[in-house]
Amino acid sequence: MRAALILVVFWALPAFAGNPVAEDPFKGIDCKNAQVQMELNYCADRDFQAADKKLNATYRKLLDASDPKERELLKTAERNWIAYRDSECAYETA
Numbered sequence: 001m002r003a004a005l006i007l008v009v010f011w012a013l014p015a016f017a018g019n020p021v022a023e024d025p026f027k028g029i030d031c032k033n034a035q036v037q038m039e040l041n042y043c044a045d046r047d048f049q050a051a052d053k054k055l056n057a058t059y060r061k062l063l064d065a066s067d068p069k070e071r072e073l074l075k076t077a078e079r080n081w082i083a084y085r086d087s088e089c090a091y092e093t094a
Helices: 002-016 037-065 068-093
Strands: none
Touching: 037 068
């Protein structure tokens, strides 16, 4: 019983310690001078996210400006491109 009580106290202790929220480990990273793999990964992901957002916005504009026939052709081309991309990646990594 005593061991269980001690375990509960040690388990609950951090909740009462007022631990500050962990600081963002990527705060202050200069992507132009990234040196270690963690920084390079962070910067590459940040660049990817920005490019993906821009690509999706452009694609959405193109869809919105297209008539229904063009829209279907664009969607078909997109699906074909994705299939090509995936098969090319599989080939290159085999």
